[in-house]
Amino acid sequence: MKKLVAYYSRADENYFGGTKKYMKVGNTEKAAKMIADMIGAELYKIEQNHPYSADYDTCVKEAKDGLKNNVRPKLKNMLESIDDYDEIYLGYPNYWGTMPMAVYTFLESFDWSGKKVHxxxxxxxxxxxxxxxxxxxxxxxxxxxxxxxxxxxxxxNRQYEMTRRKQKSNSP
Known part of the structure; x- marks a missing residue:
């Protein structure tokens, strides 16, 4: 079976080490690409039809409102199925102790029976x-x-540890 790295990431203005800075590629996307390269997985970017604002403070307000209202934003380019994958590496930024609402939309769109999520x-x-x-x-x-x-x-190196832990747990 194939492996999938599905991730939600946000570029634009981000909070980064105590300051705000503009990023062309979001941190989670960078991590997702590293993991996919290490394990030979396919990549899928979870994207909202209507993305958050590029301005960090506006984005925070939009994301917080979505969390408060338990919003499930529509996604663009949604996968038709995850049936071909038995292992899915799911990446996301931590928003107030949980995942962005778009990740919930992704999770609720499929039957996860028999799938392992990393x-x-x-x-x-x-x-x-x-x-x-x-x-x-x-x-x-x-x-x-x-x-x-x-x-x-x-x-x-930390991502390598994650994939090594997984490989050891699957060993006889």
Whole structure:
């Protein structure tokens, strides 16, 4: 069976190591590409039909409103199925202790029976928070990894550890 790295990432103005800075590629996307390269997986970017604002403060307000109202935004270029994958690496930034609402839309769009989900998140101090238990409502969750967003460019060794842990857990 094939592996999939599905991820939600936001570029534009981001909070990064205590300051705001503009990024052409979001931290979670960078991590997702590293993981996909390491494990030979296909990539799928979870994208909202109507993305958050490029301005960080406006984005925070939009995302917080979505969380408060339990919004499930429509996604563009949605996968037709996840049937061909038995392992899915699910990446997202940590938003107030959970995942962006678009990730919930993705999770609620499929039957996760028999799938193993390996979560990874980017954050600036919150770690995985409750995201593993949030995902567990939909699928079998393997031990996740949290990557500080401002360290993602140097995090390849931590991501390697994640894939090695997974390989050891599948050994006889």
């Amino acid at each position: 979560p990874f998140c980017t954050h600036e101090g919150s770690g995985l928070s409750s995201t593993e238990s949030d995902i567990q409502k939909y699928a079998e969750v393997m031990k996740g990894i949290a990557i500080r967003g401002s360290d993602v460019d140097t995090s390849q």
